[in-house]
Amino acid sequence: MVGAGVLIFIYLIVKGSVVINWTFLTDPPRQGMTSGGIFPAIFGTLCLMLLTLTFALPVGVASAIYFAEYAGRGSSHLNILMRLATSILAGVPSIVYGLLGLSLFVLYMRFGFSLLSASLTLSILSLPVIIAASEESLRSVPDSYREAAVALGATKWQVVRHAVLPYAVPGIITSCILALSRAAGETAPILLTGAAYYHPRLPTSILDQFMALPFHIFALATQSVDPVKTRPIQFGAVLILIMLVLGMNMAAILIRIRQRRMAQA
Amino acid sequence: MRAIRRRSSRTVESVIEYLILGCACISIMILLLIFIFLFKEGLPAFAHIPLSEFIFGTVWQVQAVEPRYGILPLLCGSILVTGGAITVSVPLSLMCALYISEVAHPLVREVIKPLIELLAGIPSVVYGFLALTVLADLTQRFTGSIHRLNALNGALILAVMIAPTVISISEDAIKSVPKEYREAAYAIGADKWETMSKIVFPAALPGVLVAVMLGISRAIGETMAVLMATGNAPLFTFDILSSVQTMTAVIAIEMGEVTFGSIHYHALFAVGLVLLGITFIINFLAEVLLRRFRSVRF
Numbered sequence: 001m002v003g004a005g006v007l008i009f010i011y012l013i014v015k016g017s018v019v020i021n022w023t024f025l026t027d028p029p030r031q032g033m034t035s036g037g038i039f040p041a042i043f044g045t046l047c048l049m050l051l052t053l054t055f056a057l058p059v060g061v062a063s064a065i066y067f068a069e070y071a072g073r074g075s076s077h078l079n080i081l082m083r084l085a086t087s088i089l090a091g092v093p094s095i096v097y098g099l100l101g102l103s104l105f106v107l108y109m110r111f112g113f114s115l116l117s118a119s120l121t122l123s124i125l126s127l128p129v130i131i132a133a134s135e136e137s138l139r140s141v142p143d144s145y146r147e148a149a150v151a152l153g154a155t156k157w158q159v160v161r162h163a164v165l166p167y168a169v170p171g172i173i174t175s176c177i178l179a180l181s182r183a184a185g186e187t188a189p190i191l192l193t194g195a196a197y198y199h200p201r202l203p204t205s206i207l208d209q210f211m212a213l214p215f216h217i218f219a220l221a222t223q224s225v226d227p228v229k230t231r232p233i234q235f236g237a238v239l240i241l242i243m244l245v246l247g248m249n250m251a252a253i254l255i256r257i258r259q260r261r262m263a264q265a
Numbered sequence: 266m267r268a269i270r271r272r273s274s275r276t277v278e279s280v281i282e283y284l285i286l287g288c289a290c291i292s293i294m295i296l297l298l299i300f301i302f303l304f305k306e307g308l309p310a311f312a313h314i315p316l317s318e319f320i321f322g323t324v325w326q327v328q329a330v331e332p333r334y335g336i337l338p339l340l341c342g343s344i345l346v347t348g349g350a351i352t353v354s355v356p357l358s359l360m361c362a363l364y365i366s367e368v369a370h371p372l373v374r375e376v377i378k379p380l381i382e383l384l385a386g387i388p389s390v391v392y393g394f395l396a397l398t399v400l401a402d403l404t405q406r407f408t409g410s411i412h413r414l415n416a417l418n419g420a421l422i423l424a425v426m427i428a429p430t431v432i433s434i435s436e437d438a439i440k441s442v443p444k445e446y447r448e449a450a451y452a453i454g455a456d457k458w459e460t461m462s463k464i465v466f467p468a469a470l471p472g473v474l475v476a477v478m479l480g481i482s483r484a485i486g487e488t489m490a491v492l493m494a495t496g497n498a499p500l501f502t503f504d505i506l507s508s509v510q511t512m513t514a515v516i517a518i519e520m521g522e523v524t525f526g527s528i529h530y531h532a533l534f535a536v537g538l539v540l541l542g543i544t545f546i547i548n549f550l551a552e553v554l555l556r557r558f559r560s561v562r563f
Contacts, residue, residue: 004425005384008395062288070285078290084552085292091479091548092541093486095513096299098520099537103302107525124295131292155274157281178386185388188488188517214390214489221394222493231398238391249386253379 009242016239019232025240029198029233038237043202044115044195044210045184045244051119051206052126052183053176059123060130060179061172067131068138069160090128097125098192106193113194116206121189126179133178137171138164170259174252181248185241187214197223213241299541307538310334310531319535325499325510327519327529334532336539338501342416342509343540346491347484349420349505350427355477357424358431365432366439367461385429393493396422401494410506414496417505422494423487427480434479438472439465471558478551482544488513512540 027037063086071079101121111117141164149163187195195215203210220234221227227234311319314334322335365374396418404410404418442465450460466473496508497518516533523530 005380011399012391059288059291062285063292066285066289070282071289082289082293085296087552088545088548089292089296091482091486091544091551092299093488093513093544095486095488095516096303096537096541096544099306099516099534100299100302102520103306103534104298108302127292127295155278157278181386185386185390187388187390188513191517192520214388217394218390218489218493221397234394234398238394241388242391245386245388246383249383253382257379 012235012239012242015232015235019236020239024233024236035233038213038216038233038240040199040202041211041213041216041237042240044199044212045214045241047115047203047210048119048122048190048212049180049184051115052122053180055120056123056126056130056179057176060127060175061134063127063131064134064138064172065160065165068135069156069164086128086131090132094125094186095188095192097121098189100124101189101193112207113196113209114207115194115203115210118190118194118210118212119206121193122183122186125186125189126183129179129182130175133175134168134172137168137175140171141167170255174255174259177248177252177255181245181252184248185214185245187218190215191218213237213244217241303534303538303541306531307534308531310528310535313528314532314535319532323501325515327532332529334528336512336536338499339510339512339515339536340539341501341503342495342499343485343511343513345416345503345505345509346419346423346495346511347481349417350423350484351477351481353421354424354428354480355431358428358476358480359435359473361428362432362436362439363461363466366436367457367465381429381432384425385433389426389487389489390493392422392426393490396490396494408506412496412498412506412508414494414508415506416495416509419491419495419509419511420505422490423484426487426490427483430483431476431480434476435469435473438469438476441472442468471554475551475555475558478547478554482547482551485547486513486540486544488517492517512536516540 024037025042026039028040029038030036067083071082098121101117101124105111105117105120106113111120145163145167146159149159154162190212194209195212196209197211197215197219199209199211217234217237220230220237224230319334319336321337322333323337324333324335325338326333365377369377397414400422401413401418404415404421405413408417410417446464446468447460450464455464491511492514495511495514497510497514498508499510499515500507502509516537519529520533523533
């Protein structure tokens, strides 16, 4: 199974590296997408990731702090309900998030097909990932740190802010990277909330439509005038997306391994 | 002076606590919003489409003069693709999980586990692209099917996609089988394979079941890969070599062309509602099973 994964990866590198050069990365598509580069798609995906992080990080980390520090092991109805909600959200299909984004953000709140609608949708989608991973890293901070801070007369929030959070930061960063890499690769939700097939200029405000890498791959492969002729571009775009996503995943895994080593030492 | 400062810090304290509690409540709110908006947009469909036609209709044809909105072909597509994926993926994934937790050298495990995690991180559109360009030719050559893009193609790519989920959850389950079970088995003379197949695996079975259920729910909810791999023809068939269209794919494709507020628009939300219902039930059961399983063990 792993061997197959490695094979696929090598195949994609060989096929994709042929077309990737500087102009491919910095030029917009030309001649009905049959030539030129993929810069607007890369730019759009980066914008999406940035906005998604801005929305999801504060809420996600605050939720995790609540679960790990305030809720304790208590099992009030509210706590059970919140945990259940989080775990159910983690299992909702991404296309359903797309439907929510379309009806809530695009139509009901009138944000239209835009970066804003899409990144709000993606941040909702990545919330469970951030909450679960951040909570785990908060819980792994030894209780003795908390007890020491309490012994010094710190209030609950001071304990969290000065004794717990600093040590959980690497774990929280890992959770954000993982959530972002998931958001960067999602296609179905942005398909319904604002990704454009072809948008010649870069988005100038968060209410603009945008191009995004995963949607660009899908569109070129299935809906363009000549899917076979643009195949090299598709392979190039796939390789860039994979490098982006896997690079982030690998960084997350490395941070976690280092953290574990430090915890053991 | 001192008293004032203490009171203000207490105010800050409680403000922060409520702020954090508020953030934690957002998940409940989001879940409610999903249900509210899907019902709000999905239910009006039944004002125009009789419920019986929606549930038992075998034709999904929206471009016709008299559009037909029967969900059976889509449901059929989803079941065919998911069933195929599970059949292929579960045995392989379970063997993989057993290997990682029971047989593999710790060094090998250190390498394989992150690699499987990476496999889980690959975007579904990439899997879909591979299914469309590479896998489709292979499946067609080996099966000689008429349709280049078919349910089998989608099932195979889904099998790869859900493997990381099934492997990691069932590995956790296998790992949490107490060491004493294995030692007791060895003590009465069982060899490694007997211990694995007759003691460890049955003990881990509830956890493995959870893994399979979560695999199913991931497979049913997967959109882009099946959209690109299965050919998108809403045919009512149980032939795995035929083109099919899944519930997820129909939403992704047709939502781009509908007029907002039309019957078609509401019908697509109704399909989303069915999809949400199915995954909700599966996930809920898995969650309950997981909790019961955990509380028995500890």
